[in-house]
Amino acid sequence: MTILKRGFSRRRVLQTGMAGILATGITPMIFSRGAWAQEFCNNPTGDTVTFGLNLPLTGAYAEEGADEQKAYELAVQHLNGEGDGGLLTLLQPSALKGNGILGKKVAFVTSDSQTKADVARAGATRMIERDGAIMVTGGSSSAEAIAVQGLCQEMGVIFMAGLTHSNDTTGKDKRRYGFRHFFNAYQSGVGLAPLLGQEYGTDRRAYHLTADYTWGWTQEESIKNATEALGWETVQTVRTPLGTTDYSQYLTPILNSGADVLILNHYGLDMVNSLPQAVQFGLRDRQANGKDFQVVTPLISELMAKGAGEAVKGVFGTSNWHWNLQDPGTIAFTKSFGAAYGSPPSQAAHTAYVQALLYADAVERAGTFYPPEVIKALEGFEFDGMGNGPTLYRAEDHQCIKNVLVVRGNESPTSEFDVLNIVQETPREAVAYDPAIFGGDLGPAEPAPICA
Amino acid sequence: MAAMPRNDLLLFAGFTLAVLTMPIWLAPFGAAYPDLLQRFMIFGIFAVGFNILFGLTGYLSFGHAAFFGVGSYAAVWSFKLLSLDVIPAMIFAIIVSGLFALVIGYISLRRSGIYFSILTLAFAQMSYNMAYSVLTPITNGETGLQLTQSDPRHLDSALAATVVGQPIPTLLGQSLGGFSGFYFCAGFLIIAFFLAQRITGSPFGMMLKGIKTNQTRMHYTGFNTKPYTLAAFVISGMYAGLAGALLAVTDPLAGAERMQWTASGEVVLMTILGGAGTLVGPVIGAWLIKYFENIFSAINDGILRRFFDFLPDGVDSAMVTVASKFVGEGWFLTLGLVFVIIVIFLPGGIMEGVRRIAHLFNRAPKAPGKANPQPQPAE
Structure with missing residues (x-):
């Protein structure tokens, strides 16, 4: 290395070096000091609150990810009182006001998870640490969901799972900070x-x-x-x-x-x-x-x-859901999604949208963003109007219990979207099960971990 | 330390300072958050280790991600079976990846040049596929290996240490999240850099440089080069294992993706981009690539629209359309462009650019009007 050919004596170098090392020894304290200002991870102090959308935009589940992103954008608009309001008025019971969440405007950041657990976790970490996401949501693969859910438990940030169908997400690998609306295998x-x-x-x-x-x-x-x-x-x-x-x-x-x-x-x-x-x-x-x-x-x-x-x-x-159902929730969502993007929403889009609304509603009901309170508001929450009929967010494993649709490929489709027929709606009593059969442990909600 | 040449000492001091002050000087670039800083450190170590084999010895390995992955898996298994403390995990990871490198190196080093590269690539891809399929009981395949509350942790249970909530790795009971995780990794990068510097300057390093320059001549002079290349291979494998273990420490999940050939290719890119054969070059290359990956891939249309807001209507949306191809999912395109430009105009990587600039300043007063000195490709 010949950047500096002449100039510094050894003494000078040692002196500056020591000064630098001393100075940097203090920096960790300067940084960790900020952690005491908030009593939980990413407490929103400004007039906006940020959702972290962790979506596979490349890889095997890219198409689902893209559709989820559209749905989240729609949900954020509706929560902020823009657009046609979508399902905001149809959720029963509802505490949503259409002026953001607790009066704070909803913003979002996205990250491409590439359908890989490793990348999904890195993206979620980035959104929590750098962008201050209060809640992480999304994902089209159970491997991603389980990886991110574990991370969110560590960080003390609520994870509203998007499309994940593995039994393990709310079974063996269930977490107190993770919630799933989608049904399972x-x-x-x-x-x-x-x-x-x-x-x-x-x-x-x-x-x-x-x-x-x-x-x-x-x-x-x-x-x-x-x-x-x-x-x-x-x-x-x-x-x-x-x-x-x-x-x-x-x-x-x-x-x-x-x-x-x-x-x-x-x-x-x-x-x-x-x-x-x-x-x-x-x-x-x-x-x-x-x-x-x-x-x-x-x-x-x-x-x-x-x-x-x-x-x-x-x-x-x-x-989990199909746009051709005939209840008011489904009709309203299909209409509002179709008006925005020109195609009917997929089940991935639907679950993403509903998860965003349910989180917002739980925060409104809890009256705070403090995760343990929000968790309490979601656990055992019984609601209707989201297109799946009456639905229960089970407290024991954070799994939504609702009707399951049996579908069959349409023999004579009338349009490019009319590809599946609903054959049967299996009632939720028939698909409910004992949460203990899959084992696992939710872990504690409190003390709420404080992320860096 | 005393025996170090002044320039080396200066470089080491400067490097240490630059690393430790990263949270300050990276803040304006939007990169001063712990997760990315930790990655800077981890991939810096990976690249420094890779450079010992590639830059110093001249053996281009296309399978280094295998050791990285093995280090991660070993560390996570140590968290699961032994203790949540990082010290046994890191020792275990370095030993396992070293042994793994010994086996693969022993076989691959029977050939040199392109055949060596292909052999390492084949071994790495084999490890990846095994981690993905056959070894699923050990690696948990695509799902990735994670810590759970029900892990045995024999050492911890012997000491009657209990875990509340999600188990996370600790250093003597101290959590390693956020900036403390960064300083932990930074310490290792500085040690790794120091060791690499000492290796480069040692007689052993001279031998490696000799092998790179002309292995046949070394043979004729009477040296048996095999032990030296194998040692370099194992050392660089252990560096990779250390980096992999650190990644598992800061984020206790090991996935098979980190063993894929793209990950192996990434470290080659890092080293070439920064300047193969130089000490600082690979680290800078690693930082640059990780920066691009994390920052550029996170920029979306909304951010671009705000950025080009000052332009008149029509022009700004056109700019957004063009620029959006280079950010977000398209960040590989930006990376590719940068790589091509560097390789064409600065064959020695970024370090050659630095050297040229330094040269310019040193020479300018002495010989005004003289043309730029002929660039020297980096070794």
């Missing part, structure tokens, strides 16, 4: 199985292809248990890495496996790829064990059905 299994029994009989042999991460594992387990209870036999379960684009190597072995049903535990781009490939492979035209070969997709959304095109026709699955 167990409820999909219980909701879907009776109909599968009716349609396909009780002596089927099923072959599973499963996305290899927490959601896939619990989805596979749940649908396996539910179908085996019907009398079905599970031939084999095969794990496929998240983000696989070519499924031919996984599809070939199915032909000689003796299975007559293929269950695709895939979501997002994975299913948009695997379902048409399975159909092009000729699986559905086959006969096996003297029966027509069938494909089942336990969790399906309108976005994926659209992506899979022709292949989805006649395929059974479950959804």
Whole structure:
């Protein structure tokens, strides 16, 4: 290094060096001093309050992420009293006023989580530490949701999960600071199985292809248990890495496996790829064990059905919500989303929107942003009007208990959005379960951790 | 310390000062928040270690993320099985990644040049895929390895230490969140830098430089170069393991993504961008890339619109449309452009730019009117 060729004596260097080291030794104290000014993480002191939106804008679940972002933007507008108000007036009971939250205007920051748990966590940390997010929400993958939920518990920031369907999110890995509106794999299994029994009989042999991460594992387990209870036999379960684009190597072995049903535990781009490939492979035209070969997709959304095109026709699955429901909440949300973006909202968009409203409402009811109070307001909250019928935010595991929709790919769609038909609405009593079956521990709400 | 040449001492003092005052001088750039600062430190260590192998010895490894990931997994397992204290975790992580590097290095170093690069790439990708699929019981695959309250933590339970709430790593009972986490990592970066500096100046470092310059000649002179390259490989693997462990300390979640080949490529980019073979260069490269990743990827249309607000209507929306391609999800585009420009105009990386400027100031008064000196590509 020859930046400085001449000039400084050794003594001079040591002197300045020591001075610098001493000075920097004091800096940590200057910085940590600020922490005492707030009694909880990111206490909003100005006239705005910031939501942190952690969304997969790239990766296997990018399309869901983009739709969620639209919904959050809409929710923020509605909370601030802009736009047509959406579901603000339909939430029952509601404490929302349409002037922000506790009189503070709602702002948001976003971060691309790339459908990766690691990145999602880094993004959430950034939004909490740098941008002062009071609440983190979003996510389209359970791996992300679980990772971010753990972080939020550490930091003392409430996490309103977006699209996450793994049993673990509110089961094994549940956290006091994490809340989920979306349904889960167990409820999909219980909701879907009776109909599968009716349609396909009780002596089927099923072959599973499963996305290899927490959601896939619990989805596979749940649908396996539910179908085996019907009398079905599970031939084999095969794990496929998240983000696989070519499924031919996984599809070939199915032909000689003796299975007559293929269950695709895939979501997002994975299913948009695997379902048409399975159909092009000729699986559905086959006969096996003297029966027509069938494909089942336990969790399906309108976005994926659209992506899979022709292949989805006649395929059974479950959804959290569908824009074609006929209750006032759904109609209002579909209208307001359609007016803003020109397409009906997906179930991911719906859950994102509702989560934002529910958080705002809980803060209004608690009268403070202090997370433990907000948590108390959300726990055991019974509400209606959000498009899912009466819904309970269960206190034991922070899981919403509501009706589950069984859907089927539309054989004769009238428009590019009319791709799924609602076959049945499984009542929430039928899909409720004992929160203890998945174990896990919520952990304490207080003392509220103070982030840096 | 006393034996250090004055320039080295100066560099070390300056580096220490720059690192420790980062929360102050990075504040105007919007980068002075703990998470990003911690990343600056961690990837700085990673790049310094990588530079010992690539810049000093001349072996381009395309699989260093494997050691980084192994360090993370080892640290998280130590948190889960032994204790939430970071000291055993870091020791454990460095040892495990060192052993792992020894095995992979022993095999890969049978070849040099491009074959060595491909071998390391293959091993890293293999580790990644194993972490993703076969080794799921150990790595928890895509979901990532996390701490839970029900972890055994044998050492902690022997000492009857109880955890309330979400378990987080501690240093002798002291939490390492926020700025204390940054100073913890900063300490390690300074130590790592000091060690790298001593290695570079030592006879061992001379040997590595000799291997880089002409390995055949070294053989003819009677040196067995194998132990030296293997030592360099293991040292740099341990550096990577240390960085991985620190990442697990500041954020106790280990995911397989950090072992992917893109992560390996990133550290190569960092080193080349900053200046391979120099001591400070790789660190600066790491800081620059992490800065771009965190700051540019967070800029969205709304921020751009506010930024270009002063322009007349139409022009500003056009500017937003153009600029938005380079920020947010498109930050890789910016990074790519910067990389191309640096490699074309400053083949020695940013450090060469610094050297040229320094040269300009040193020479200018002596020989006015003389053309710029011929640039020297960095070693």
